[in-house]
Amino acid sequence: xxxxxxxxxxxxxxxxxxxxxxxxxxxxxxGYSLLWLLTGILLVVFALWENLLLKLTHLLxxxxxxxxxxxxxxxxxxxILLEFSVRIxxxxxxxxxxxxxxxxxxxxxxxxxx
Amino acid sequence: xxKKILIVIPAYNEEKNIGLVIDEIxxxxxxxxxxxxxxxxxxxxxxxxxxxxxxxxxxPTNLGIGGARQTGLLYAQENGYNLCLQMDADGQHSAKNIxxxxxxxxxxxxxxxxxxxKNRYKGAFSRRIGIILLSFFLRMIIRKKITDxxxxxxxxxxxxxxxxxxxxxxxxxxxxxxxxxxxxxxEIKEIPVVMRSRISGNSSIAPLNYMVKVILAILIDxxxxxxxx
Numbered sequence: 001x002x003x004x005x006x007x008x009x010x011x012x013x014x015x016x017x018x019x020x021x022x023x024x025x026x027x028x029x030x031g032y033s034l035l036w037l038l039t040g041i042l043l044v045v046f047a048l049w050e051n052l053l054l055k056l057t058h059l060l061x062x063x064x065x066x067x068x069x070x071x072x073x074x075x076x077x078x079x080i081l082l083e084f085s086v087r088i089x090x091x092x093x094x095x096x097x098x099x100x101x102x103x104x105x106x107x108x109x110x111x112x113x114x
Numbered sequence: 115x116x117k118k119i120l121i122v123i124p125a126y127n128e129e130k131n132i133g134l135v136i137d138e139i140x141x142x143x144x145x146x147x148x149x150x151x152x153x154x155x156x157x158x159x160x161x162x163x164x165x166x167x168x169x170x171x172x173x174p175t176n177l178g179i180g181g182a183r184q185t186g187l188l189y190a191q192e193n194g195y196n197l198c199l200q201m202d203a204d205g206q207h208s209a210k211n212i213x214x215x216x217x218x219x220x221x222x223x224x225x226x227x228x229x230x231x232k233n234r235y236k237g238a239f240s241r242r243i244g245i246i247l248l249s250f251f252l253r254m255i256i257r258k259k260i261t262d263x264x265x266x267x268x269x270x271x272x273x274x275x276x277x278x279x280x281x282x283x284x285x286x287x288x289x290x291x292x293x294x295x296x297x298x299x300x301e302i303k304e305i306p307v308v309m310r311s312r313i314s315g316n317s318s319i320a321p322l323n324y325m326v327k328v329i330l331a332i333l334i335d336x337x338x339x340x341x342x343x
Contacts (some may be wrong), residue, residue: 096177096284100185103151103171104192 003045023050039076119146119197119216122186124179125203126153129162135201136166138209144216146172149189150203151182159203179266180287181292187270187279196221198270207267209335211307220288224295226260227267244325248289251329256296260304264288267307273343274300281341286328293332297340 006059019036022028028036046069058069121139125132129266136148150163154176163170171185183200190198197219201207211227218225230245248263266288270278283290295302 004253095175096184099144099175099177100181100188103173103185104189106172107169107189 008047016040124151124182126173128203153182178300209241215269225269228262228304230261233304
């Protein structure tokens, strides 16, 4: 195992521990916890399996393995950001509808003034 | 048509203007209710509006002008109003226009108060260009001339109320509704109105970059499924 592999492995494991801890404290809920855990596991696989990146590079017809890695990471992050935008749009729509409903309900049932 | 009229005034941090605006409207001797939408103001807009006798919908967060106007339409729909008048809280829209808007307002019709039918607009050059281009662009899509597409002074009648309550575009709440209404087959009519310069504060409609965004938004709307009544 090369020195770099060890560092990569440590970082990946720290990542997984961090995610698990967030889930345990309920700071991270829903489908995303699974996604980020899988990301961590994938990082571990890349750290342990030296040739995977090389093979992937050849497969994609690229030359430089680190570039392959970065390209994959960037594509992954872009997809996640897009997904977040979709989710934010949905949340703001729901938030708007709720605010409107609250305001209209308060007209029907006014707050009691002490 | 017996008109049951609701005047909707979205207000964000307008404690100084809102009372004056309400009082001015009340002087017009027409039976209507006034609904102020307090759009998450940080000042005393809520109290000020209540003190002047308006019904107030108090939004817990700031939704922006589109979400606020939609709240007014939802209220109108729920309470059986058949004419909904949209005004601004900054005092730009003179209450003197109300009577004529109400007169022109009819079932399934939207009336827009236009500054430019009779008067030449004297605003900043860039804004004038913006409005002319926007108007031209709109004309290509809806095949009808709208001289003042960014006017917020409108009378919305009948089915148009429930249609817009359901399909109110939040991002560009002045121009996009015109396109939506056109698609839904609702008549749009412009009448000349007089507007004052603002009592205080700044307009949220920034000319050039606003225009580009509006046009993009409408082009995207063209790709979407068209809203129907």
